[in-house]
Amino acid sequence: MATYTYRCAVDGTxxxxxxxxxxxxxLDCPDCGTPAARVFTAPRLGLADRRRMAVLDHTESSRSAPPVVTSLPAAAARRAPAPRLDPRTxxxxRP
Known part of the structure; x- marks a missing residue:
């Protein structure tokens, strides 16, 4: 089931x-019976969790104009952090 929005002249949306x-x-307004026209609205994506919304926003922003790298990052930024060793091992x- 989907939720559709209609605008009634008497009752509003x-x-x-x-x-x-x-x-x-x-269709006829369920409250007053006057004709109500369908209104097209954006999907309610704001109800999703923050991580999913961040991925959608990043995907949308990089679709038409992906970021361009003009230089290598600093040496400290390229170096991967040392793995944390498990004390049990x-x-x-070690080889």
């Missing part, structure tokens, strides 16, 4: 839940 793909371009022989 009205949300109606219908099966996907079955929403007509206009500290006494094992």
């Amino acid at each position: 009205v949300d109606v839940r219908l099966p996907i793909g079955t929403a007509p371009s206009a 500290a006494r094992l022989p």
Whole structure:
């Protein structure tokens, strides 16, 4: 089921839940019965978690103009941090 928004001249916006793909371009307002036209709105992506929204924003921003690297990063930034050794394996022989 999807939520579709319709605009009624008397009651304002009205949300109606219908099966996907079955929403007509206009229907009678459930409250007053006057004709209400369908309003196309953005999907409610703001309700998603922050990590998912960050990935969507990054993907959208890099789709048409990916960032261009003009120089190598500083040596400290390129060096990977040393792995943290597990104390249980500290006494094992190392190559």
